[in-house]
Amino acid sequence: MDIQFNLSTIKEAVQSLWNAGKDTKVWVFHGEMGAGKTTVIHALCEQLGVKQAISSPTFAIINEYNSPIAGAIYHMDWYRMRDEEEAIQAGIEDCLLSGNYCFVEWPEKAENILPEKVFNVYLKATDHENRLLTVNA
Template sequence: MEQEPVLQISYSLSNIRNAADKLWQYAHQYRVWALSGQMGAGKTTLVHALCDNLGVTDAVSSPTFALINQYNFDNNGTDTTIYHMDWYRLKGEEEAVHAGMEDCLLDKNSYAIVEWPEQAPGLLPRPHLHMYIEITGPEERLLKVLLINK
């Protein structure tokens, strides 16, 4: 991570909803979010907190086996979709395209949140946000957000 983060949020798992709210306040203008962190860092937990804050009533879970989960919420009177993707099991960009992930990434009326984006980084459109979750303690995390424009 060479560039400076545009946003950093330190949080504990007990106040993750506050962190998700701060993230949304900054990041809602960007439609594609790449979410990185080691196994168990809390990527899906952060997505769950964000969806709770947005009023998503669908069950939010890790899309590890489904590859794509879809959640809907009311975004100021507009029905909006979040595509929550997990690329951990992908073997490359071609597999992601065949699974329909490129369509989700290019949908201008939806949000796409991608866990394990390292598996097919060339599919991520510009601009997008790349978020890194670091484990800083048993219950503490540091979220660093970078704007990827080039």
């Protein structure tokens, strides 16, 4: 499934994304720096009713949010991690195995600890304002 969107249509895009992937607990977001991974996760969390401040966990590695629709959500940014060992030491495996939703940015940094079943979300900037979102379970 491909979804073209920009900031004015992101709510509709993340609703379609949620409908496509809600049966899978671990979502991995692929894309270059600036492709919109954090922006999409932020909009998705808002769509799921998260009331806490939603921010990039670049330095914290894991942020936890509470959603009245999805329950606990772990938002992870693995960009600064060196390898799987660092991920394990950070407690990431516990989150991935918790049964809660996990939204992971930069999954390639520790892809060997991901469960077999993930919901892949690929983001690409098509120009300065527009993005292409492609999903595959």
